[in-house]
Each structure stands twice: as C-alpha cells, then as structure tokens.
Amino acid sequence: MDNDQINYLRHRLERYEKSIQETDEHFDQLECFGRYRACSPFFEKSGISLLIDALKSECDECDIFWQEFDRINEELTSFETRKGHVYRDLLYADLKSYVAAYHSALCCADISLLSIERDHDPFKREEIRVLLAELQKDHDTREIEIFVTSLDRQFLQMAEPAKGSSSKKSLAPGCADRMSSIVRDDHSLIGGENEQARRA
Numbered sequence: 773m774d775n776d777q778i779n780y781l782r783h784r785l786e787r788y789e790k791s792i793q794e795t796d797e798h799f800d801q802l803e804c805f806g807r808y809r810a811c812s813p814f815f816e817k818s819g820i821s822l823l824i825d826a827l828k829s830e831c832d833e834c835d836i837f838w839q840e841f842d843r844i845n846e847e848l849t850s851f852e853t854r855k856g857h858v859y860r861d862l863l864y865a866d867l868k869s870y871v872a873a874y875h876s877a878l879c880c881a882d883i884s885l886l887s888i889e890r891d892h893d894p895f896k897r898e899e900i901r902v903l904l905a906e907l908q909k910d911h912d913t914r915e916i917e918i919f920v921t922s923l924d925r926q927f928l929q930m931a932e933p934a935k936g937s938s939s940k941k942s943l944a945p946g947c948a949d950r951m952s953s954i955v956r957d958d959h960s961l962i963g964g965e966n967e968q969a970r971r972a
Contacts, residue, residue, distance in 0.1 A: 788841075
C-alpha cells in the first residue's frame with residue numbers, strides 16, 4: 773500500500789475538521805473570496821468518501837477512516853444546526869458569487885483579457901458543483917443550474933473551437949482540459965458522492 777495515499781487521506785481529514793473549526797471561530801469574518809469562507813467545510817469534505825472507497829481493497833484502515841469521516845461529518849452537522857438559516861444563506865450567497873465570477877471569467881477569457889495559467893482556475897466550477905449539490909436540500913437552485921449549464925456550453929465552445937476555425941483559444945490547455953472534464957461529467961452540475969452505498 774502506498775503510504776503517500778494514506779498520508780494524503782489523513783491530511784484531507786485533518787483539513788476538513790480544521791475548516792469547520794475555523795469557520796466557527798471566524799464566523800463574523802466570513803467572506804466569499806476571503807481567507808475564511810462559509811463554504812470551506814464543504815469544499816474540504818468533497819471527494820473524501822471517494823478517496824476512502826478507492827483504498828478499500830488495499831488498506832486495512834478504511835473502517836477507521838470511515839469512522840473518522842463520520843465523526844467530522846457530525847461536527848459539521850452540529851455546527852450547521854447551531855448557526856441555522858444564517859449559515860445556509862451565507863452558503864447560498866457564496867454560490868451566487870462563484871457563478872457570477874464564472875460568468876465574468878468566461879467573458880474576459882473570450883476577449884483575451886484573462887490570461888489563465890495551467891495551475892490557476894478563475895472559474896470556480898468545482899466549487900459551484902459542490903455548493904449546488906449541497907444547497908438543493910433547502911434552496912430553489914433551478915435557475916442557477918440552467919444558467920451554469922449555459923456557461924458550461926460557452927466554455928466548451930471556447931475550449932474547442934470548430935475545426936478549421938481561426939478563433940484564437942483564450943484558455944490554457946491545462947485549464948481547458950480540467951474544466952472540460954468537469955462540465956462533460958453527467959453528474960458535474962449537481963452530482964454528489966454516494967456515502968450511503970460506500971460500505972456495500
């Protein structure tokens with residue numbers, strides 16, 4: 773078993789728990805694009821169940837990781853319960869801000885005003901996916917989903933100009949590849965991780 777993978781998973785669990793604690797401690801300082809963000813715990817949580825599941829055939833510690841993940845999930849639930857609708861509204865505000873940023877970035881990239889480096893992603897597309905999946909529980913996100921889908925189509929048109937077109941690509945290959953894989957995924961918009969079936 774690759775110890776690097778196990779260590780990375782431990783690191784992700786630690787980051788997840790720390791993000792809940794920091795969001796609680798700095799609740800009055802939360803800003804959408806600031807150091808402390810309401811959505812941080814959900815971003816840190818995203819993907820952890822898939823990481824544990826991917827290791828289940830090679831790792832004897834998977835049950836321990838599930839237990840730790842469940843314990844931290846309970847911390848997040850407790851935090852959400854204490855903060856109530858105020859916290860959920862902050863998450864919704866974050867979602868709208870990220871969608872607006874996605875739109876603005878596409879507009880700038882389309883007219884070559886935005887230079888996108890390989891490891892820099894101004895689109896916040898993964899964050900949008902995570903927040904949509906979470907906020908469907910208590911907010912009507914249908915209009916936002918429709919708008920994001922239209923932005924995804926625009927992105928794909930920019931990333932892959934028609935054959936023979938003289939259009940200049942505004943997107944760096946690394947960013948284009950990463951974004952294309954997200955927006956092509958049938959579950960990218962609202963897909964979530966099936967934690968209920970994880971021990972099946």
